[in-house]
Amino acid sequence: MIRGILFDLDGVLVDTAKFHFLAWQRMAGELGIAFGHDENEQLKGVSRRASLEKILAWGGQTLPEPEMERWMATKNAWYLEYVTTMTSADVLPGATEFLRSAREAGYRIALGSASKNALPLLELVGILNLFDATVDGNDVTASKPDPSVFLEGARKLNLEPHECLVVEDAAAGIEAALCAGMFALGLGTPEALPKAHRVLPDLKGQDPRSLVADLEARAAAIAHAGAEGAAAAHSAADGASAERLAASQPAITHSAADVAATPNTHLPS
Numbered sequence: 001m002i003r004g005i006l007f008d009l010d011g012v013l014v015d016t017a018k019f020h021f022l023a024w025q026r027m028a029g030e031l032g033i034a035f036g037h038d039e040n041e042q043l044k045g046v047s048r049r050a051s052l053e054k055i056l057a058w059g060g061q062t063l064p065e066p067e068m069e070r071w072m073a074t075k076n077a078w079y080l081e082y083v084t085t086m087t088s089a090d091v092l093p094g095a096t097e098f099l100r101s102a103r104e105a106g107y108r109i110a111l112g113s114a115s116k117n118a119l120p121l122l123e124l125v126g127i128l129n130l131f132d133a134t135v136d137g138n139d140v141t142a143s144k145p146d147p148s149v150f151l152e153g154a155r156k157l158n159l160e161p162h163e164c165l166v167v168e169d170a171a172a173g174i175e176a177a178l179c180a181g182m183f184a185l186g187l188g189t190p191e192a193l194p195k196a197h198r199v200l201p202d203l204k205g206q207d208p209r210s211l212v213a214d215l216e217a218r219a220a221a222i223a224h225a226g227a228e229g230a231a232a233a234h235s236a237a238d239g240a241s242a243e244r245l246a247a248s249q250p251a252i253t254h255s256a257a258d259v260a261a262t263p264n265t266h267l268p269s
């Protein structure tokens with residue numbers, strides 16, 4: 001039974017990706033490395049250091065540690081310059097209302113973000129007071145898909161992982177939620193987040209209680225079909241079995257292989 005909801009920050013509550021993009025692009029430009037929107041997509045949910053390492057690798061460069069530190073500080077200073085323009089109007093559609101109704105419905109609320117700037121940002125846009133607990137890049141160093149950030153969030157909420165729902169916009173974040181043994185709601189498109197239990201475009205107009213009831217029902221269906229699907233998928237190269245499995249859970253976007261492979265098949269209903 002879901003009793004707590006853990007929210008990612010960037011892409012779920014606020015759109016800071018555009019500011020990360022501007023700051024990384026400025027840095028990449030100075031280093032002579034090409035950096036576009038495709039590259040930026042791959043940095044969503046990834047820590048500052050891991051992002052820098054990826055950008056340098058794309059440019060075939062390595063830097064000594066003091067230079068790494070200098071670029072991380074410079075990029076962050078640029079990023080902070082850009083985000084200071086944000087106000088409560090920049091909270092993503094439906095997010096504030098969803099947080100409020102989730103609290104009123106009795107769910108415990110936590111933040112699970114890779115960002116070291118998460119708390120001042122939540123304060124800046126006026127929603128920090130809606131959280132019972134926060135976990136950010138200052139508490140946890142391992143990047144999503146490592147589940148640490150969400151496991152620590154559950155611990156702070158005094159809940160078991162299977163009592164938690166994660167709301168995420170990045171594939172790595174969905175992986176992290178599933179690795180943690182939690183329910184996963186993706187915000188975006190089913191194509192980009194195929195492993196989420198459910199995908200919505202945003203939180204606008206969503207009622208937390210109905211959403212939770214729906215997710216619990218879907219997870220129960222996956223668990224049921226997963227047990228049968230795992231056997232079917234392994235017993236033969238039988239495409240029809242996989243199709244039957246998919247048809248038995250029409251609301252879920254997983255393939256039979258995903259259902260058999262991802263930890264969400266073990267979620268209790």
Ligand code: B16
Nearest residue numbers: 009010044045048113114115116117
């Ligand atoms: P910072 P999230 C992540 O936030 C961003 O998606 C990612 O692009 C960024 O590099 C990371 O935070 C670290 O951010 O430089 O502020 O510590 O999506 O996990 O909330």
Ligand code: MG
Nearest residue numbers: 008010011169
């Ligand atoms: Mg995100």
